[in-house]
Amino acid sequence: MVIAMAETVRVLSYNVRSLRDDRAALARVVRGCEPDVVCVQESPRFFGWRRAARAMAAEFGLSVVIGGADASGNLLLAAERVRVAAKETLYLRHRRGLHLRGMALAALTVGRSRFTVASTHLSLDGAQRQDQAEEVLGRLQDFAEREQAPARVLCGDFNSHPDSVEWGALTARMADAWQVAPAGEEYTSTARDPYQRLDAVFVSDDVEVVRAGVPTDLVAQADMAVASDHRPVLAVLTV
Template identity: 50%
Template sequence: MVRVLSYNVRSMRDDRRALARVIRACAPDVVCVQEAPRFFRWRKHASLLARESGLVWVTGGATACGPMILSSLRAHVEHTEDILLPRTPGLHQRGFATAVLRIGGARLSVISTHLSTNAHERYEQAGLLLDRVAAAADGAHTVVGGDFNDHPDGRSFRRIAAELQDCWAVRPWGAEYTSRPGDPFQRLDAVFAGKEVEVLGCGVPVGLPGVTDRDLRAATDHLPVLAALRVPAGT
């Protein structure tokens, strides 16, 4: 089994220790981070989050304009690449952090992403994401974690879900909505997986031992999404 966490950390501007406690309690093998620190001394902050969470930095951060990947020591890193996406003037630069990881006998092509708030640009980025999935390394199974800035009934979300499994929709576990308690109920964050991956459960890890409501509120303005996956052995 592989545990994949997707988490928008809001540039670690909130309670960093609460953030690290939430991540540790989820015991992830891979973390797809959005809004990682990307300005002054960003590498130091990324390394600090990884260390306090019991993980290692794999790729991304400023070099992907926010998306980042962390992993446990179970993962062997085969390849990494940070990709900048075409930018619409006046809007934020966006990117993908990507890595091919081997965990046990499984090979994962992991993408962390944070799509645009602009509907047209977001739809185009969803297409670029699927292009990247199609170009994944032979024998590697796809996992995508991100803040998609779109609801499940939105055009961009549906475009991705037509090609990949929306893990919450396949096997709901925990809570659904990823906005912080007290905010409007919405699910903008998700983990997607290739259709050959078995989804054992996916959702916001409320009630998980060590994950407290207080820490979830203090850590960032998003809630994390944790997916437990059974990934076929690769070559």
Template identity: 50%
Template sequence: MTVGTGEIRVMSYNVRSLRDDREAVVRIVRHCAPDLLCVQEAPRSLRWRHAVARFARECGLVVITGGGTAAGPLLLGGLRVRVRRAQDVLLPRTPGLGQRGMAGAVVEVGGAEFAVAATQLGLDAAERSAHVELVLRRLAGLGVEHRVLAGDFNESAGRPGWDRLAEELQDGYAIAPDGSEFTSPRRDPGRRVDGVFASGGIEVLGCGVPDDVTDAEYAAASDHRPVLAVLRVPAG
């Protein structure tokens, strides 16, 4: 994917707490050169703030919000990004299941203001459907017209949660496929469980797993492959 004037690169990546080949993750992020990196499963245990700050520096980005305070989702941004406000959300926890959350912010890039959020939904279908409604509500609650949601949704198109997101927002890959489709599992992926969604006023120019990274590099880095979306957001 190439980027022209006024275009914004948003990348979604489940990095599995950087437990695999950290240097491979950093190389992939730097290769993709996102303006905004929406991370799932960021480090959130002991000294997690130090860990995410170090990761951001290695990627040439800065921490916007999230990490341990959002139960794993993390927002990082590049030098073009101006942060207006940020908000971390902990979603209602289902007994016996892990805590889920959302890291959101209102940002301005090249004169375009929009809300962006990173999230990861759980493994239980009923919980996912409930959390989708809450995530959409909290994203809209950031109070701006244009919205971008990126995440690991733990289900694919054709399932209730994903399809509900696609009713409210544009499914980036379905609108403008560019690159590979499948993000999971680690080797020989055959499922698209990660994605970037955008509200209707945003033009999706391309979205998918970059196909100029080797399978071996992806497999070394994490058990998910990233999704990179190139967007044009109307300037306010």
């Protein structure tokens, strides 16, 4: 019998504010984390967004998997050792007068480990956010089952705090990686004066968390302060 060995995967979640800040510092932050996968929120969404996404990925030493404007700014990037089995973008249910939100999803393989990863960015509206939390969980589950990649990693800017109703909905079905194995610092916003956690990585129960948090031990706070208005979350996972 051949036993598949678990692989350690480095997943970074990062709201990059449409690249409006210091791009050299942004690249230093991302490269310093040595990620296998980057789940981007607020990637470029307007004219020339595909070219901008490719250029950003190249600055990070990565390649575009899927996403961008067709996922409302959610984008997946991956390192060379990551193989892409399937990918998808979608829009979440829309409410008139509110910003259109979306998801970027992919079934990925690293070594012999196969898993699903998704990037999303929830609404600023509280009621819509609660609906979106449930929708995101369902969409992620459906994709993972369809692509036979049941281990799931959900990254994003959730525009809410860990004591919120929507955060509770997420942690009822997935683990908050920071709570499992905290490393670095907790707060992700604002980048210059961190006082709250809006960004997180959630994992299914078949994913082991080695460490998770704002990687202050790996990259300089001075760079994070000018790279975006959020700080990133790095999760080192065993799939």
